[in-house]
Amino acid sequence: MGKVIGIGLGPGDPDLMSVKAHRLIGAARHVAYFRKAGRAGQARQIVEGVIGSQAIEHAMEYPVTTEIPVTDPEYNRRLAAFYDDWSERLTELAANGDVVVLCEGDPFFYGSFMHLHSRLQGRAEVEVVPGITGMSGCWTATDRPITWGDDVLTVLAATLPEAELARRAADTDALVVMKIGRHLPKLRRALEQAGRLADAWLVERGTMPGQKVQRLAAVAGPVPYFSIALVHGQGRRP
Amino acid sequence: MGKVIGIGLGPGDPDLMSVKAHRLIGAARHVAYFRKAGRAGQARQIVEGVIGSQAIEHAMEYPVTTEIPVTDPEYNRRLAAFYDDWSERLTELAANGDVVVLCEGDPFFYGSFMHLHSRLQGRAEVEVVPGITGMSGCWTATDRPITWGDDVLTVLAATLPEAELARRAADTDALVVMKIGRHLPKLRRALEQAGRLADAWLVERGTMPGQKVQRLAAVAGPVPYFSIALVHGQGRRP
Numbered sequence: 382m383g384k385v386i387g388i389g390l391g392p393g394d395p396d397l398m399s400v401k402a403h404r405l406i407g408a409a410r411h412v413a414y415f416r417k418a419g420r421a422g423q424a425r426q427i428v429e430g431v432i433g434s435q436a437i438e439h440a441m442e443y444p445v446t447t448e449i450p451v452t453d454p455e456y457n458r459r460l461a462a463f464y465d466d467w468s469e470r471l472t473e474l475a476a477n478g479d480v481v482v483l484c485e486g487d488p489f490f491y492g493s494f495m496h497l498h499s500r501l502q503g504r505a506e507v508e509v510v511p512g513i514t515g516m517s518g519c520w521t522a523t524d525r526p527i528t529w530g531d532d533v534l535t536v537l538a539a540t541l542p543e544a545e546l547a548r549r550a551a552d553t554d555a556l557v558v559m560k561i562g563r564h565l566p567k568l569r570r571a572l573e574q575a576g577r578l579a580d581a582w583l584v585e586r587g588t589m590p591g592q593k594v595q596r597l598a599a600v601a602g603p604v605p606y607f608s609i610a611l612v613h614g615q616g617r618r619p
Numbered sequence: 620m621g622k623v624i625g626i627g628l629g630p631g632d633p634d635l636m637s638v639k640a641h642r643l644i645g646a647a648r649h650v651a652y653f654r655k656a657g658r659a660g661q662a663r664q665i666v667e668g669v670i671g672s673q674a675i676e677h678a679m680e681y682p683v684t685t686e687i688p689v690t691d692p693e694y695n696r697r698l699a700a701f702y703d704d705w706s707e708r709l710t711e712l713a714a715n716g717d718v719v720v721l722c723e724g725d726p727f728f729y730g731s732f733m734h735l736h737s738r739l740q741g742r743a744e745v746e747v748v749p750g751i752t753g754m755s756g757c758w759t760a761t762d763r764p765i766t767w768g769d770d771v772l773t774v775l776a777a778t779l780p781e782a783e784l785a786r787r788a789a790d791t792d793a794l795v796v797m798k799i800g801r802h803l804p805k806l807r808r809a810l811e812q813a814g815r816l817a818d819a820w821l822v823e824r825g826t827m828p829g830q831k832v833q834r835l836a837a838v839a840g841p842v843p844y845f846s847i848a849l850v851h852g853q854g855r856r857p
Contacts, residue, residue, distance in 0.1 A: 460857035534774040619698035
């Protein structure tokens with residue numbers, strides 16, 4: 382009997398995956414990863430050159446990403462069926478040996494693997510290997526510490542309502558905002574209301590080719606999925 | 620001319636340092652690390668077996684840790700002099716080649732290296748290698764995801780006043796509390812006021828030998844420095 386091993390790949394630079402992740406991925410016989418249908422998939426791209434020639438690949442293609450709003454019950458129904466199906470398939474594969482599931486960032490921090498992890502309980506042995514989060518990669522890219530001394534850090538998704546974003550941005554020392562995409566104009570207004578816009582940075586593709594670090598106020602256009610906004614804490618420092 | 624390279628070691632398990640960290644540390648000629656006077660030092664212990672025989676070690680011993688309260692100006696004065704002194708010494712070493720500074724967790728997330736980083740600006744070239752945070756190691760140890768869907772995550776230090784801890788614990792989905800030590804009884808009362816005590820976990824020495832995962836409500840005694848409290852988010856899941 383094998384295990385299903387959810388492995389954090391880190392923020393994107395393959396050199397930032399852990400020694401353990403590198404070893405397990407290089408030796409794996411079965412490697413599964415999520416991707417949008419018709420795309421190469423970010424997770425798969427990160428392990429190019431790491432994955433062994435013996436590996437059998439399993440692309441888990443999301444049945445829906447942004448075509449249906451997340452509030453539509455149909456979105457939920459389709460995704461639940463997708464995770465049910467893959468947890469079944471991974472359980473079968475694990476009966477004959479370890480199966481590796483590639484996870485961008487850290488598997489337990491806003492990751493898709495969690496939806497398999499919960500379904501696999503009691504059916505297969507599951508192991509999780511943590512990874513460097515995308516936000517760590519992004520604040521490192523700004524070359525400034527995110528938290529000092531007793532700073533409070535708040536991590537938000539830009540999908541929240543504008544007033545909620547503004548309230549929380551005003552009530553924290555350091556701020557990280559994920560899932561920006563088409564919510565950038567709303568986030569910008571919320572940061573302005575909170576008095577934090579002048580100190581906000583936007584990092585696109587942190588640690589990856591094409592990395593871009595800009596003042597958020599200067600960013601006009603649409604931003605890629607791998608974008609994170611940051612406001613650095615200013616806490617105690619000797 | 621060399622660089623001063625602040626390297627994140629991750630949460631404690633040497634297998635969880637990045638491929639890049641492992642390579643740079645193994646090849647380094649000068650390796651510096653913080654430690655409490657008279658102790659081996661956690662960072663140095665993590666790299667045992669990784670560091671090369673050619674390495675010259677520089678133990679940077681804190682002049683004060685908990686002997687003086689952080690609110691005493693003398694605490695600040697002594698630490699500032701310590702960081703001034705070591706940034707001078709590292710600048711001199713870097714004139715002849717790269718110098719590695721070992722950092723537990725991620726260097727820019729509540730780390731001591733930041734106090735060198737700010738002082739080295741304009742004097743030496745500085746590079747930072749991110750690492751897996753201690754909190755990632757701890758939530759992985761609980762075998763439960765920390766954030767789902769649009770969950771808000773708040774990261775706090777237990778050094779904050781009780782009322783502030785309680786207010787923030789009540790106003791977040793997921794919670795991470797660092798720097799617990801002697802503040803455990805206060806944190807416990809704050810979590811109780813916030814209605815979060817029953818869902819709180821305490822992880823001691825996450826990913827390290829002697830790792831301990833317990834319900835926080837069940838923990839009576841003093842806890843080691845490497846302890847993190849967690850309340851997992853319960854957000855949207857298909």
